[in-house]
Structure formats: C-alpha cells, structure tokens
Amino acid sequence: MTALIDQLRTIVGDAHVLTEGDLTAWEQDWRKRVRGKALAVVRPGDTAQVAAVVKACAAAGTAIVAQGGNTGLAVGSTPDASGTQIVLSLQRMNAIRTIDAANLTVTVEAGCILQTLQEQAEKAGFLFPLSLAAEGSCTIGGNLATNAGGTQVVRYGNTRDLCLGLEVVTPQGEIWEGTSGLRKDNTGYDLRDLLIGSEGTLGIITAATMKLYPMPVAQLTAWAALPSLDHAVTLLGLAHKHLGAGLTGFEVMGQFALSLVGKHMPQLRVPFLGDAAAPYCALLEISDNESEDHARARFEALLETAFEDGCVTDAVVAENLTQAHQLWHIRESIPLAQAEEGLNIKHDISIGVSRIPAFVAETDALLQREIPGVRLVNFGHLGDGNLHYNVQAPAEGDAKAFLRDEEERVNTLVYDAVEKFGGSFSAEHGVGELKVHKLEKHKSPVALGMMRAIKRGLDPQNIMNPGRVLRA
Amino acid sequence: MTALIDQLRTIVGDAHVLTEGDLTAWEQDWRKRVRGKALAVVRPGDTAQVAAVVKACAAAGTAIVAQGGNTGLAVGSTPDASGTQIVLSLQRMNAIRTIDAANLTVTVEAGCILQTLQEQAEKAGFLFPLSLAAEGSCTIGGNLATNAGGTQVVRYGNTRDLCLGLEVVTPQGEIWEGTSGLRKDNTGYDLRDLLIGSEGTLGIITAATMKLYPMPVAQLTAWAALPSLDHAVTLLGLAHKHLGAGLTGFEVMGQFALSLVGKHMPQLRVPFLGDAAAPYCALLEISDNESEDHARARFEALLETAFEDGCVTDAVVAENLTQAHQLWHIRESIPLAQAEEGLNIKHDISIGVSRIPAFVAETDALLQREIPGVRLVNFGHLGDGNLHYNVQAPAEGDAKAFLRDEEERVNTLVYDAVEKFGGSFSAEHGVGELKVHKLEKHKSPVALGMMRAIKRGLDPQNIMNPGRVLRA
Structure with missing residues (x-):
C-alpha cells in the first residue's frame, strides 16, 4: 500500500494526501452512526488528478469512497472500518466554472457548497432552487450523487431535474466530458441520470451543468x-x-x-x-x-x-x-426539537399523495397497537408525497433501551406498510450502507438484477464505494 | 422458426401473429426510407403475453423490434431486411389504467395513442402536456422509448420529465413492475431514465405512470x-x-x-x-x-x-x-411546405441557446460557400435550443441529384459544426438505425464504452432491437 500512497502523493501533492492526525471529519458519518478508517484521504485539485487517482487505485485494486460535504444521512460517503479504502474528497474542486445567462445554466465543480452556488446564482440575477437543511455544508456533487430533494421539489423537482449534464471519472479512471448545457439531446442512453443518485458506486461526478431560473419577484x-x-x-x-x-x-x-x-x-x-x-x-x-x-x-x-x-x-x-x-x-x-426531546427513529418515506391519509391512519394505529406509548412525529413535503414519519420513544421509560429493543421492529412495521401502499422506503436520503438490506428486501428482484448487471458492467472490479447501494 | 411461430400463436392467439399479407404498416418506416421484412408481427394483449413472447424469442435467439405507432424519424421501430426479426407491436395494449387526480398522475399502457391520452386527461380536468406533430398516430410507449420532445418542452420538459415510473419487460422476459406514482424515490439506480430513450434496445416498455398538470385557464x-x-x-x-x-x-x-x-x-x-x-x-x-x-x-x-x-x-x-x-x-x-418545394435534407440539432446565433451565422456561411445555391430552412424550438436546421436543394437544377451527391457532405458539414459548438446531432428524434454511425463519430468514446457495457449487461444475447443505437 505504501507504493500506492507514494503514487497518490505524486499525483496530488504531499499536502493533499492525509494519512495521519485526526481524520474524523472524513471518517465519521454525519449522524455519527458509523466510524470508518481510511487508508488515506486524497484531495485532488482538478479532474485530471481525480482521473489519475482513480487509475492508480484501479491498478492497485483499492476501493474508493467519493466524498463531498459528508452530510449524507445513509452512510454513503465514509470509508468502511477495514483501513483499506481511499476517501477521495472533492472539496478542493469547488469552482463555479461558468454562468451562461442566455442559456440559463451554470457549470460548477462537484465540491462547490450548495449555499455558495445559490449565492453566486443570485448575484448573477438567477435562482438556483435546490434548498435543503444541510445547504451550508453539503456540496453539489453530493447532492447529485444522492439526488437530493429538499423543500422546493413540488415546483422544481429533485436534483436530477435540475441537471443538464455531468463530467464524470469512470471506475477505469477515464473522463467522460458530458457537461452539456443542452435541454434536448437524444443520442444514446441516459448516462447522466444513471450516475445521478448512484451514490459514488458507478463513477465520480467531478462537475455538472445545472439549470438556473429567473429570480421570482x-x-x-x-x-x-x-x-x-x-x-x-x-x-x-x-x-x-x-x-x-x-x-x-x-x-x-x-x-x-x-x-x-x-x-x-x-x-x-x-x-x-x-x-x-x-x-x-x-x-x-x-x-x-x-x-x-x-x-x-x-x-x-x-x-x-x-x-x-x-x-x-x-x-x-x-x-x-x-x-x-x-x-x-x-x-x-x-x-432539532425531536433531538431535544430525546432519541427517536427516523424515516424518509414517500407514498402517492392520494394514499397518504390512509397510510398514516393505518400505520399510526398499527404502531400504537404494537408498541404502546410510542409517539408519532409526522411532518414532511406533502407536495412530493414525502413524509418524515418519525417515531419518538414513549415519554416514560428508557429511550435508549427503546431504540435498542424496538428500532428494528419499528422499521419493519413502517417499511412493510410503505410497501403495501406502493411507496418508497427512501424518498430523498438514498441507500448508502444503512439501507442496503432494505433495498434487498423491498426492491423488486427484477430491478435488483438489472442494477447488479449495470454495476458489474461499469465497475467490474467493484472498487467504487463497494457495499453501498448493492452488496457484491 | 416454425416452432417459434407456433409458440407465439399459442401465447397471443392465431389472430395476433401476422406472417402473411401486406405487412407494410409494420415493415416500412414513417419517412419511407427503409423497408424491412419481419419473421412475424406479434400483437400481445397484455404484459404477461409480452413477457411470454420475449421469453420464447430469447430461448430461440430471435431478435425483437418493439413498435408503437411506428412514426419515428430515425428508423428504430421496423425490422431489418433479414426476415428473421419479430416485430412486437404494442398497439393492442392501449388502456388508460387509472387516473389519480389527487396524485396528479395517469397510468397508461404503452400502445395508447398520445392524442387519446391528451383527450382523456382533459376529460378528467387535467393537462397532459406532451404535444408533437405525430400525436394522432404515435403512442406513449414510443414517445417514452425515444424520449420525444415537441412544442411544450420549454415549460414541461421532454417525455422523460413527464414520467414517474415504468412497467418494463426485460430482455430475459421478466416483468419489472415500476409504475410508481412517486415524485421522490431514491432507492438505487435510475432504471426508469435508462429505459426512457433507449429505443427498445434494453427492454420493452409496456406501461407508464405519467404526470398530469392542472389545466391552464x-x-x-x-x-x-x-x-x-x-x-x-x-x-x-x-x-x-x-x-x-x-x-x-x-x-x-x-x-x-x-x-x-x-x-x-x-x-x-x-x-x-x-x-x-x-x-x-x-x-x-x-x-x-x-x-x-x-x-x-x-x-x-x-x-x-x-x-x-x-x-x-x-x-x-x-x-x-x-x-x-x-x-x-x-x-x-x-x-409540409418544404416537401412541396421539393427534396431536402433534414436535421434535428440542439445547441446551447446562447450559442445559436453564432452557430447559424457560421454554418449558413459555410454551407453557402461550399455548396453554392443551397437554401437554408431555419426553424425550431428556440426555447430548448432545438433547431430543425434543414437544407433545401438549390432552386435551379436536379434536386434528386443534389440529394444523392451532396446529402452526406451536407450532413458532415452540419454535424461537425454542431460538435464544434458543443451541440447534439439528434435533439429529439433519437438514433435508431439512421444515426448509428453519427453516434460512433460524435459521441465521446468514454460514453460509448459505458453504453456498450450497459447493453451487454442487460441484453447479453443482443436480441433487443439489435443494431439500433449501438452496433454489436
């Protein structure tokens, strides 16, 4: 591994290969659920360096975990505990490359903080509508990799809907230059949307061309x-x-x-x-x-x-x-109020809008019957059918014990109900490591088979964020 | 092959396996550029029959060309001349399954005529905004398979943007039931968008859930x-x-x-x-x-x-x-006026909106310099950067000879200019058979490599519309 580390130092410079000191910021997930251990944190400064890093890792058979702001909620951007995985941080690639006013587009590097992108768009007289709680820390690359949602989806769609083109480094370390500002382009398979939401398992998004909107009056x-x-x-x-x-x-x-x-x-x-x-x-x-x-x-x-x-x-x-x-x-x-109240179990589900009242009535009753005293925290983006259907421990008793003893059962009850109502167990947070087994349980085996075929086809070495979204 | 035909007759009924008589409607492309020869035209009545037909063909190693209204402009829905391919027509599967008013969605079978869908949506008080010249004959399945554009894209996007979920029969004859009406669903790779625009080469779309909009006042x-x-x-x-x-x-x-x-x-x-x-x-x-x-x-x-x-x-x-x-x-x-005037060469290109004036000025001048007397018919959906940049034969002289002698050169000049301006040689019409070589020339080799890996992964037998979009 020393040979690989030396190679990486040559590619990105000594200062940008971190192997010692406190690497918590890169190794610990946002909700502090899982702590990993990286072989090294590598911080390339441009796309060519990302490609060279991936090539070196591919040659060494070393797995790569791409990371933006590391604010994900499904444990998708931190390394596993093996100490053999590289964290490839996009934070230094944070430039806004161009704003094209007449085309209503901005081309931006993956590591740009969402809030910076919003602000720069506004300075140019435009709205970049993606907005979510972590916007001060999350990056547009992470938003794309997880197809982030947020509060404006009812009008502007998810991150996917705001993207016109990507620049991507493939698992082989090649660069696909697809940062097109085209609104219509029917030349072959939709690789853009395949990469969006793939959580770093099919390639690394290094830049994107995003839509801008006229600023509302x-x-x-x-x-x-x-x-x-x-x-x-x-x-x-x-x-x-x-x-x-x-x-x-x-x-x-x-x-x-x-x-x-x-x-x-x-x-x-x-x-x-x-x-x-x-x-x-x-x-x-x-x-x-x-x-x-x-x-x-x-x-x-x-x-x-x-x-x-x-x-x-x-x-x-x-x-x-x-x-x-x-x-x-x-x-x-x-x-935050939920956190102040104590431990709780979070869900990020979606259901067809018309079925939400029946789902909530039925599932509230089910949970209260099965787990007396449970308290239901219901809120969400109704316009998108997306509920954060959260479960707070009973007011009396030991919340820690409740979580330890009941979390799995609560999740099973909720996700089985979601499936019954034709919904999704992960509306906007993605799969990561946390929900891999939920995907295996609730996704159609046919869809899973197609996903596995795509993963094998594009990343036959399985070095891109292995074990996330899909297990080998 | 008789054994396969017998099997197909058992699956869909004798009346729906056509092997004799005038099959022009299924064998001839819309613009009458290429005439193919089908082993048989098979018209399944439901999704289970589509799956059974595909399974039988897969077992026999027989290629399948899916067909909707057969109005495509890139020769993607007619069989080749070999007489060995099955045309699988979705025309009998034309039901509107459900309209969900509160969810603003309609679930519809692939063979439903676009205009019927528009009319039924309107009857229910909603707008289905996809609108294009062939709407009286084309089907929603074909619109999805080619990611059709049309005149309302500046507001509502392409067909892709109007779709929330698909039901698909895979190249192995399995059914992926994904007609979700969810507006947020981040559970794995975006198979929906991969199938949309894949022109029948990765599977057969049998039904879809589409977005509806409130009818404008x-x-x-x-x-x-x-x-x-x-x-x-x-x-x-x-x-x-x-x-x-x-x-x-x-x-x-x-x-x-x-x-x-x-x-x-x-x-x-x-x-x-x-x-x-x-x-x-x-x-x-x-x-x-x-x-x-x-x-x-x-x-x-x-x-x-x-x-x-x-x-x-x-x-x-x-x-x-x-x-x-x-x-x-x-x-x-x-x-139509162009057709009345005589033979002409059609293009369906897109360029970033901001670069269109420079593209047109430069390419007009180039063509007039290279081919004196050429007449440029410029019109299109500027809001989407999509031009139908067509070239009419010179007013004097033999238009037939002009097309025979100059079409390839005109195309090369135009598409090279499009590439120089970062545009697309097929904005809304797709690739089909007609533009396979253009895709090979103008698409990034990295993107082509990814597309081939996906095709091999999902259709290893290469029985789904072989030779279209990608050559083996």
Whole structure:
C-alpha cells in the first residue's frame, strides 16, 4: 500500500494526501452512526488528478469512497472500518466554472457548497432552487450523487431535474466530458441520470451543468390550520389549480411534531399550536413573477376557496420576509426539537399523495397497537408525497433501551406498510450502507438484477464505494 | 422458426401473429426510407403475453423490434431486411389504467395513442402536456422509448420529465413492475431514465405512470417580428423573466422557411412575411392559471419591454383561440411546405441557446460557400435550443441529384459544426438505425464504452432491437 500512497502523493501533492492526525471529519458519518478508517484521504485539485487517482487505485485494486460535504444521512460517503479504502474528497474542486445567462445554466465543480452556488446564482440575477437543511455544508456533487430533494421539489423537482449534464471519472479512471448545457439531446442512453443518485458506486461526478431560473419577484408564505390530513391533500390540489407553477412549497406538520417545537423552542411561537380543531398544519409558499401584491391576491383567493371548501379552518399569511422566514424556521426546527426531546427513529418515506391519509391512519394505529406509548412525529413535503414519519420513544421509560429493543421492529412495521401502499422506503436520503438490506428486501428482484448487471458492467472490479447501494 | 411461430400463436392467439399479407404498416418506416421484412408481427394483449413472447424469442435467439405507432424519424421501430426479426407491436395494449387526480398522475399502457391520452386527461380536468406533430398516430410507449420532445418542452420538459415510473419487460422476459406514482424515490439506480430513450434496445416498455398538470385557464399566442436571431435570444430571456413558468412555447422561424409556407399555402396568411426588417419571426405561447385578461396583460407588458429594448419590431397577439391555432398551424406547416418545394435534407440539432446565433451565422456561411445555391430552412424550438436546421436543394437544377451527391457532405458539414459548438446531432428524434454511425463519430468514446457495457449487461444475447443505437 505504501507504493500506492507514494503514487497518490505524486499525483496530488504531499499536502493533499492525509494519512495521519485526526481524520474524523472524513471518517465519521454525519449522524455519527458509523466510524470508518481510511487508508488515506486524497484531495485532488482538478479532474485530471481525480482521473489519475482513480487509475492508480484501479491498478492497485483499492476501493474508493467519493466524498463531498459528508452530510449524507445513509452512510454513503465514509470509508468502511477495514483501513483499506481511499476517501477521495472533492472539496478542493469547488469552482463555479461558468454562468451562461442566455442559456440559463451554470457549470460548477462537484465540491462547490450548495449555499455558495445559490449565492453566486443570485448575484448573477438567477435562482438556483435546490434548498435543503444541510445547504451550508453539503456540496453539489453530493447532492447529485444522492439526488437530493429538499423543500422546493413540488415546483422544481429533485436534483436530477435540475441537471443538464455531468463530467464524470469512470471506475477505469477515464473522463467522460458530458457537461452539456443542452435541454434536448437524444443520442444514446441516459448516462447522466444513471450516475445521478448512484451514490459514488458507478463513477465520480467531478462537475455538472445545472439549470438556473429567473429570480421570482415576490415570495409569500402562509400557515394554514387543517381539520385532517385528508383536507391537506384537498388543499394541495386546490393550490396546484390556483397557483400552478407559482406553488413552490407545500409542507405538512402534525400537532405532536409542532408541540415538540413549542416545548423546546418556545420563542418560535408556532401558529395554531395545540388547536384541537387542527390536528395538522400546512406551510405554503408562493413565488410570483409579477409583484408582491399580485402574489398576495392569488394567495388570498386560494385561501378563500379553501375556507369555503372547509379544508382550512384558519390561516395566517406572512406580512413580510422576516415572518416568512420565521414560519419556515418552525418547520425546519422539527428535527432539532425531536433531538431535544430525546432519541427517536427516523424515516424518509414517500407514498402517492392520494394514499397518504390512509397510510398514516393505518400505520399510526398499527404502531400504537404494537408498541404502546410510542409517539408519532409526522411532518414532511406533502407536495412530493414525502413524509418524515418519525417515531419518538414513549415519554416514560428508557429511550435508549427503546431504540435498542424496538428500532428494528419499528422499521419493519413502517417499511412493510410503505410497501403495501406502493411507496418508497427512501424518498430523498438514498441507500448508502444503512439501507442496503432494505433495498434487498423491498426492491423488486427484477430491478435488483438489472442494477447488479449495470454495476458489474461499469465497475467490474467493484472498487467504487463497494457495499453501498448493492452488496457484491 | 416454425416452432417459434407456433409458440407465439399459442401465447397471443392465431389472430395476433401476422406472417402473411401486406405487412407494410409494420415493415416500412414513417419517412419511407427503409423497408424491412419481419419473421412475424406479434400483437400481445397484455404484459404477461409480452413477457411470454420475449421469453420464447430469447430461448430461440430471435431478435425483437418493439413498435408503437411506428412514426419515428430515425428508423428504430421496423425490422431489418433479414426476415428473421419479430416485430412486437404494442398497439393492442392501449388502456388508460387509472387516473389519480389527487396524485396528479395517469397510468397508461404503452400502445395508447398520445392524442387519446391528451383527450382523456382533459376529460378528467387535467393537462397532459406532451404535444408533437405525430400525436394522432404515435403512442406513449414510443414517445417514452425515444424520449420525444415537441412544442411544450420549454415549460414541461421532454417525455422523460413527464414520467414517474415504468412497467418494463426485460430482455430475459421478466416483468419489472415500476409504475410508481412517486415524485421522490431514491432507492438505487435510475432504471426508469435508462429505459426512457433507449429505443427498445434494453427492454420493452409496456406501461407508464405519467404526470398530469392542472389545466391552464387561458392560453394566448403571439407572433413577433425580430431584427435578428440574436434578438430572438434576448426576447427568450425577457419572456422567461416576465412570464416564468407561464411561457409554454417559444418557436423561431427564418423568413425563407416562412416564404415556403407563403408560396405553397397562401391561404395561411403569414404575418410579417417578407418583411426585410424582420429576418426572423417568433411564436410565443403563454399559459395562465388566472384569466385570459391576465394572460393578455402579461403578454402586453412583455412585448412593450421587448419593443423598448428593440428586440421586437412588430407583433400580433391572437385575438382568440382560432387565431392562436392559425399561428401554430403556420409554424407546423413548414415541413409540409418544404416537401412541396421539393427534396431536402433534414436535421434535428440542439445547441446551447446562447450559442445559436453564432452557430447559424457560421454554418449558413459555410454551407453557402461550399455548396453554392443551397437554401437554408431555419426553424425550431428556440426555447430548448432545438433547431430543425434543414437544407433545401438549390432552386435551379436536379434536386434528386443534389440529394444523392451532396446529402452526406451536407450532413458532415452540419454535424461537425454542431460538435464544434458543443451541440447534439439528434435533439429529439433519437438514433435508431439512421444515426448509428453519427453516434460512433460524435459521441465521446468514454460514453460509448459505458453504453456498450450497459447493453451487454442487460441484453447479453443482443436480441433487443439489435443494431439500433449501438452496433454489436
């Protein structure tokens, strides 16, 4: 292995091959669930160096784990414990190469922090709409590798939908230069979408051409009290009809999730907190290309119809940007409030929007029957059918023991219910190492067979993030 | 082979295995460029029959050409001349399985005619936005297999962007049931997008779940006179900014293209025909979720800004739906007018929007220098960077001889220029048999290598539409 390390030092420079000292930042996953051990952390400075590193590792038969901001939630970007894997960090490749205003595109290197990309796009007068909790640390390369979702998917889609082309280093260390800014290109198989979401197992994304959008003139946010989850689905349909593409956010939150925010962050002042007539609340966002007055008028027309239909019992519209941020902040504080409350089991599931009320009713009842005292934290991106259906330990008793004894059973109950309702056990977080066995259990054997054939075809040595997504 | 035919008759019934009589409809491509000979035309009635047919063919080592409406432009859905290939027609599988209003999805079988799907969606109160010239004959399965584009891509994307899930029969005759209506599902490789656009070479799409949209309340169309193609790009940017997602169409047409319509269809009354101050015209469409008055006001605000900026010299806004259809009809009549004028060489290219004016100026000059008298028919979907950059034989002389002697040279000049400008030689028509050699020439060898590895992995027998997209 010393020979390989020497080779890597020659390729990227001594300063960028880390083998000693505290490598926690690269070896420990974001949620601190698994700690690995790297043979070395290698930080190439350009695409040619990435290709050379991969070539050297391929020749040595050494596995490579690509890493961006290392903020993933499924343990996909840290090395295993063997001490034989290279972590290839893209952090130094963080340039925004070009912004093409007339083409509405930006070409950016994989290691660029999402927030930097948002800010640079805004400086150029455009919106880059991908937005998620980790945006201050995650990288666009990681967003692409995991097909990240976030809060604007109802209008702009997942990361996949924002990408027009990729630059990729293959498992053989060759460079596929595909950073096209083309909106139509039907010349062969869709390698771009195959690489997106493949979590570093089919190649390494080094750069991408992403879509930009005109910056909306106005954005408004409303918070609505809802008599039930069924009414949330009705309200979503009304919002689509009235606002069309103006609807850029639609989040739903159950009262128990909100009560945790109220309890642990009382300064946040949650609207309709504890309102018995409103077991759910929704956060709606509208973006408008005309004016704030116009946005407000459209919002009010929507809410008026919703009141008449009985699917909203009360609502507030943010008076200004500060209030809008406060409402979003409440929604985004749920995970932290959950953590303050204690240990809990997280899920990131999706179900067809129309089936969500039945799924929640049935699964809530099932869990409460099977595990008395369990507390259900329900919130998520209803506009995309994506729920973070989380399970908090009972208020009384030992939460640690609960997790140790019940996590697997809770997961099985939830994921089996998800499968029954035709849903997905991983809506936006991916598979990584954490959900490999879930994939084997819940994915169709035919699909799994196709995935394995593709993996074998593109990475016959199995050196790209082995054991993640698929086991050998 | 008789044994296989007997087997197929048992699977789908005698009436649905055609071996005699006039099979032109299945053996001849849409543009009548290539006539093939099928061993048999097989018309399964459901997915299980498709799977059984594929299994029987795989066992016999017999190649399968899947076919929908057979309207493709790249010779991808007809058999070769050997008489050994099966045509598997999906025409009998044409059911709309379910419309899920709350989920905004429709699940439909591959053989459903696009126009039927549009009409059924509209009946349910929704828009299915895919729209293209062949919509009365083409099928959604063919649209998916070729990732069809059309006129609404600037807003809704290509067929790929409208699809949430597929049901597919693999080259081994297994069924992958993936007709999910999920908007977020990160569980492994994106098999859906790999199959979409693979032109029947990786498996057979038997059904799909597609997105629906709320029906717009109003649609308006305008026709603008432009001083240059540069100004068309500027106008497109203004339209994006002013109309946002309201911009649902943006077509551009050169005066020579329009003059052919004026000459051969004088009843169509082309606005600004022959206006020397307007070498290009643009057709813009706005869709609005509020009202026709609102749509008109937005359109007028855009055009006012465009006048002030000098990028539009004159414009008409359709007064009613009939006028709007007439304007679209002019645009859609260009190919027919070209045919009336005589033989011509067609291209379906895409370039980054910002580079289109330079590409056209440089390539027009190049062609006129190399082939004196050549006439350039320029029109296309500027909003997607997609031009139908067609070349009409010189007005004088033998057009047949021109095509025979010059087609290959013209194609080489055009496609080399496209490559130089980072564009695609097939924006929306695909590769089929017609452009296999173009793919080999213009696609990166690394990408080609990845495509071949995928094809070998998924279809090791090479029985799925062999020789199309990739040669063995």
